[in-house]
Amino acid sequence: GDNLSVALGILNDPLGDPTYDGNNGKALTSQVKFDAEKFSASAALNWGKEAGNSFVAAGSRNEYVGLLDVILALKGHDNLEAWVNYDFRFQNDLTNGGDADVSTKIHAIAAAARLGVTDKTGIAGRFEYVRVDTDNAPGTTAGLSTGNSYTLTGTFDHALTENLTAKAEVRWDRTDPASLISAAGNANKTDQVVAMAQLLYEF
Secondary structure (H helix, E strand, C coil), rough: CCCEEEEEEECCCCCCCCCCHHHHEEEEEEEEECCCCCCCEEEEEEEEEEECCCCCHHHHHHHHEEEEEEEEEECCCCCCEEEEEECCCCCCECCCCCEEEEEEEEEEEEEEEEEEECCCCEEEEEEEEEEEECCCCCCCCCEEEEEEEEEEEEEEEECCCCEEEEEEEEEEEEEEEEEEEECCCCCECCEEEEEEEEEEECC
């Protein structure tokens, strides 16, 4: 049957960064999840001070960071699987004076689906988008910068035997501003296409 769950707790670091010892700062973690026969939905939020901050000068106060994660998924369908995931990260870098000198917001969304054409063959698609907004002078437009990246992937899979599966995949990437690596080794490409094939054997 349907199930609703709620969780609430305390973390040492809102992003779970293992680089730092987080005993000096605490963060709130929470989740609400609804699970039904044909779909599920969940929303989780972490918020608090980062345990360590390598981007702010020594003596500065740690930055407050929040991470929202929302997932919607279809399930229980014979030959169709699909999900959508949205993440929102926000933070303020706090200086000695307590003013927010840098404000960063990151929006990310991913959506994917796989359709089983036959018992042995399937096709799938996945879309991903990330937007990064950085404001080096909150309250003005002087220090505002934005970065966008897009990925679109198509996959074909076919079970050759009970344990062996062949997969072929094509992926298109785009960034704005240009930041993909060119053949010359420079980060100045806007678009790229990658194709690959593989055999997977399950023991």
